[in-house]
Amino acid sequence: MTVMANLKPKFWEHADAQGTHRHLFNFRKIWKLTILLTLAVTLIPLLIVAAMDYRLSRKAMESEIVLRTARLVSNTRRSVSYFLAERKAALDFVILNTPLEQLVSSGHLESVLENLKKSFGGFVDLGVISDHGMHLAYTGPYELSGKNYKDAVWFNEVTFRGIHVSDVFMGFRNVPHMVVAVRHGLPDGRFYVLRATLDTGQFNDLLSGLEVGGEGDAFIINQKGLLQTPSRDQGKVLSPADLPVPVYSERSQVLTLSPPQNADEETVDMLRPPNPVQETGDGMPRVHVTDTHPLIIGYAYIPETPFILMIVKHKDRLMAAWNLSQMQLTGFLMLSVLAIVLVVLGGITYLVNQVHLADQRRLLAMHQAEYANKMASLGRLSAGVAHEINNPLAIINEKAGLVKDLFTYRKDYTMDPKLMELVEAIISSVDRCAAITRRLLNFARHSEMEIKPILLKEVIGDVLGFMGKEAEHRSIAVVVDVSDDVHMIESDQGRLQEIFLNLISNAFAAVQDGGRLDVTACAEEEKQVMISISDDGQGIPQENQERIFEPFFSTKIGKGGTGLGLSITYGLVRELGGRIRVESTIGEGATFKITLPLQQLPSKSDASESLNES
Numbered sequence: 001m002t003v004m005a006n007l008k009p010k011f012w013e014h015a016d017a018q019g020t021h022r023h024l025f026n027f028r029k030i031w032k033l034t035i036l037l038t039l040a041v042t043l044i045p046l047l048i049v050a051a052m053d054y055r056l057s058r059k060a061m062e063s064e065i066v067l068r069t070a071r072l073v074s075n076t077r078r079s080v081s082y083f084l085a086e087r088k089a090a091l092d093f094v095i096l097n098t099p100l101e102q103l104v105s106s107g108h109l110e111s112v113l114e115n116l117k118k119s120f121g122g123f124v125d126l127g128v129i130s131d132h133g134m135h136l137a138y139t140g141p142y143e144l145s146g147k148n149y150k151d152a153v154w155f156n157e158v159t160f161r162g163i164h165v166s167d168v169f170m171g172f173r174n175v176p177h178m179v180v181a182v183r184h185g186l187p188d189g190r191f192y193v194l195r196a197t198l199d200t201g202q203f204n205d206l207l208s209g210l211e212v213g214g215e216g217d218a219f220i221i222n223q224k225g226l227l228q229t230p231s232r233d234q235g236k237v238l239s240p241a242d243l244p245v246p247v248y249s250e251r252s253q254v255l256t257l258s259p260p261q262n263a264d265e266e267t268v269d270m271l272r273p274p275n276p277v278q279e280t281g282d283g284m285p286r287v288h289v290t291d292t293h294p295l296i297i298g299y300a301y302i303p304e305t306p307f308i309l310m311i312v313k314h315k316d317r318l319m320a321a322w323n324l325s326q327m328q329l330t331g332f333l334m335l336s337v338l339a340i341v342l343v344v345l346g347g348i349t350y351l352v353n354q355v356h357l358a359d360q361r362r363l364l365a366m367h368q369a370e371y372a373n374k375m376a377s378l379g380r381l382s383a384g385v386a387h388e389i390n391n392p393l394a395i396i397n398e399k400a401g402l403v404k405d406l407f408t409y410r411k412d413y414t415m416d417p418k419l420m421e422l423v424e425a426i427i428s429s430v431d432r433c434a435a436i437t438r439r440l441l442n443f444a445r446h447s448e449m450e451i452k453p454i455l456l457k458e459v460i461g462d463v464l465g466f467m468g469k470e471a472e473h474r475s476i477a478v479v480v481d482v483s484d485d486v487h488m489i490e491s492d493q494g495r496l497q498e499i500f501l502n503l504i505s506n507a508f509a510a511v512q513d514g515g516r517l518d519v520t521a522c523a524e525e526e527k528q529v530m531i532s533i534s535d536d537g538q539g540i541p542q543e544n545q546e547r548i549f550e551p552f553f554s555t556k557i558g559k560g561g562t563g564l565g566l567s568i569t570y571g572l573v574r575e576l577g578g579r580i581r582v583e584s585t586i587g588e589g590a591t592f593k594i595t596l597p598l599q600q601l602p603s604k605s606d607a608s609e610s611l612n613e614s
Contacts, residue, residue: 011356073298104137124197216313510537534591540584
């Protein structure tokens with residue numbers, strides 16, 4: 001049998017739902033509705049809560065990542081701003097506390113540069129430039145005296161704004177450096193500019209020791225998208241960054257940059273490509289992203305500088321711990337759902353099976369009562385018919401005997417053999433009818449259980465006597481073999497007749513015309529008798545052999561079968577203290593083996609009565 005056949009509920013093929021209230025006995029529908037409703041009220045709230053928890057916890061985790069990134073960007077922005085403001089303040093201090101004449105005097109600028117290096121570090125050279133762009137004084141490793149910056153962009157910017165912080169650039173020094181220049185006005189309306197070149201080492205150190213979660217990266221770019229500090233993922237200083245330049249914002253911003261195919265319009269609007277501008281055919285900026293994973297990008301524009309602080313984190317790596325916990329929770333949820341489904345299926349199947357079995361017992365009891373009443377009615381009818389027939393038969397027998405006597409005394413009749421044969425035929429027919437009526441009376445008398453010695457072969461012969469005509473008409477060979485050591489047993493004659501009648505009737509229905517039926521009985525150990533009823537019919541399938549004694553199970557439903565014959569036979573055998581089993585092979589026939597005790601044990605009531613009598 002297949003696994004599905006073993007798991008199929010016992011009521012699955014139930015079809016005994018009749019009458020106006022048949023919906024109450026549609027066990028398959030009841031089972032399905034109960035399971036669906038139970039699973040719905042159990043799983044739907046659980047799945048909804050799980051989905052809400054997933055969504056809310058993911059949103060909270062993403063919000064926490066954004067908040068931490070924004071805090072890190074803001075703190076780092078203040079550090080970079082403080083670093084540049086500190087250098088500018090140092091230059092302002094030099095200007096405010098040193099007159100121009102002293103500043104450009106021989107040896108004083110060198111002393112100032114030496115003090116700045118000791119106090120702050122990172123200063124490479126100093127230069128004092130007039131309002132005409134000419135170097136008034138210069139100290140440093142390069143020969144810049146006499147150089148004119150009147151047409152330089154930075155000089156025009158510091159003239160207009162009062163301060164200039166340059167990009168990181170190579171210049172003719174061929175090393176990355178940056179320039180900070182401060183303008184100072186003179187009483188006569190003129191001005192001069194104090195210009196300092198800064199080594200980028202300390203500037204780079206501001207970000208190199210920064211702890212960025214999610215294997216992130218922190219770097220600074222200018223508004224052209226060129227790296228101003230080294231980057232672990234983007235490359236060396238002054239190389240173009242792969243990420244687009246974000247739009248200007250006075251405050252720190254954090255955005256999620258998805259792969260190009262998943263980037264939303266809001267994110268695209270907050271980014272613009274590095275110069276030169278590259279656009280799509282519809283005029284929208286093209287976002288250049290080489291990473292195939294979503295990125296958390298925090299950025300901030302550094303005031304009064306061309307610098308943009310960028311902090312990039314890998315969202316997948318930041319969410320890895322949360323994803324792992326969600327996978328574990330999802331696995332636990334799936335196991336819980338599976339356990340709930342199995343418990344619901346098992347519990348409801350068991351309960352509906354119990355209801356089905358209770359209904360089957362109710363129907364069996366009703367059918368057994370109906371069957372018993374029918375058998376009692378048939379017994380009364382048989383007894384009445386037998387008595388009614390016996391009276392005419394007695395008269396016929398008496399008259400036939402009288403005729404035979406008269407013929408015996410008259411020699412002329414005695415010499416006529418034909419007349420004597422007719423008289424003998426009448427008398428034998430009367431005897432045959434009397435035997436039939438006696439058999440009917442035997443069946444009718446045994447409605448109550450009565451244990452007594454019984455000739456087993458006679459009981460089998462009585463049953464076969466009722467079916468002799470059918471066997472003769474269908475040419476069925478019937479062979480009876482009862483061992484001499486079991487010719488008499490203690491049992492109930494009526495129940496034995498009913499057992500044999502049911503089994504032999506089933507055997508006749510199974511065999512074809514010209515078939516064979518064998519009835520054997522032999523002694524076994526432990527004072528038992530084995531009775532076998534074998535036929536050479538079509539046999540019983542293996543899957544039906546385990547259910548053949550169940551009430552209402554029949555392969556002849558709709559063909560006159562009720563499914564109660566073998567069930568009642570099983571009950572009768574058990575009532576007599578015996579066992580019954582079937583052995584069958586498809587195409588070779590079936591054998592029903594009944595094991596009965598040779599002597600019945602006294603019941604508790606009989607034992608108590610015997611004790612009272614003693």
